[in-house]
Amino acid sequence: MNLVFLGTPDFAVPTLKALHASRHTVQAVVTQPDRPKGRGRAAQPPPVKEFALAHGLDVLQPTKASAPDFVEQLRPMKPDLIVVIAYGQLLKPNFLELPKHFCMNIHASILPKYRGAAPINWAIINGETETGVTTMKIDPGLDSGDMLLIRKVPIGPDDTAQDLHDALADAGAKLALESIDQLEAGTLPIAPQDHDEATFARKLKKEDGFICWTQSAQRLHDLVRGLNPWPGAYTFLNGHRLKLYKTETAPRQQKDEAGRVMRVTKHGIEVATSDDRLILTELQPEGKKKMNAQDFLAGHDVQIGDRFESAPQPIQSD
Incomplete structure (x- = not known):
């Protein structure tokens, strides 16, 4: 089949790689414009562009994919299918009508749960x-089109958002090819979503990482995992911000008080929550690199009874 591919970040690269290596033809790769990045704020190409150029694929970077002039630029290609994964824009009807069949999205959740921008993070945060991953026909709504195929992926108790990102990216690549093969064979199932069952995974903000110590230890452990590597869970101790990257849980003891340091060992700093304890095993002080608890304690005086500042309200996905 003749394909046009839309995608931008690392998550989309395995699917593009699989399509490029398949018997299908990727006519063009559409990705977001280069963006300023890093301390120098120099324009950096998105990962999809880097892969495409390295493999001799044509790259297009419109500001708006649904702009009439860009739609007319694609029209002569007459693609059989347009494959979209983590592109970063809603597509309008004038774009969706371009391919012979339809525009197919690979979404990182089991729809209709976790529609939206951050399904990987919120699945972990919510325990x-x-x-x-779900392949779906794109309609003008937000991840609301008819579902095609689903591939389930387990979430381990200590998986981070990065771990799950990588697993789902690989699963999405396989599912995209499977969906295209079934489309060609005329065996691809199509099922409408139950919109009453839909949940939404809004885009994350940096302030979402502020720890609320009056929550349960498991909830906080899930928050730390779900925000690793970005934006990162954080708290304040003695006026200094600490990012938390790895944690464990341990049973509570009598007289624990939420937010208080209850035990300090080389393995980790045990902090009381609303029920059990959260053990901080990998931290990042302001202006420094991530380090394990032992290295952190070598340069920071943390005493039993010290109190971590707490966010006033826990975060919600929608």
Whole structure:
């Protein structure tokens, strides 16, 4: 089949790689414009562009994919299918009508749960033990089109957002090819979503990482995992911000008080929560690199009874 591919970040690269290596033809790769990045704020190409150029694929970077002039630029290609994964824009009807069949999205959740920008993070934050990828026909709504195929992926108890990102990216690549093969064979199932069951995974903000110590230890452990590597969970101790990257839970003891340091060992700093304890095992002080608890304690005086500042309200996905 003749394909046009839309994608931008690392998550989209395995799917593009799989399509490029397949018997199908990637006519063009559409990705977001280069953006300023890093301390120098120099314009950097998105990962999809880097892969495409390295493999001789044509790259297009419109400001708006649904702009009439860009739609007319694509029209002569007459693609059989347009494949979209983590592109970063809603597509309008004038774009969706371009391919012979339809525009197909690979979404990082089991729809209709976790529609939106951050399904991987929110699945972990909410303590899910399973998620997946869904291929779907794109409609003008937000991840609301008819579902095609689903592949489930387990979430381990200590998986971070990065771990799950990588697993789902690989699963999405396989599912995209499977969906295209079934489309060609005329066996691809199509099922409408139950919109009453839909949940939304809004885009994360840096302030979402502020720890609320009056929550449970498991909830905070899930928050730390779900915000690793970005934006990172954080708290304040003695007026200094600490980012938390790895944690464990441990049973509470009598007289624990939420937010208080209850035990300090080389393995970690045990902090009381609303029920059990959260053990901080990998931290990042302001202006420094991530380090394990032992290295952190070598340069910071943390005493039993010290109190971490707490966010006034826990975060919600929608």
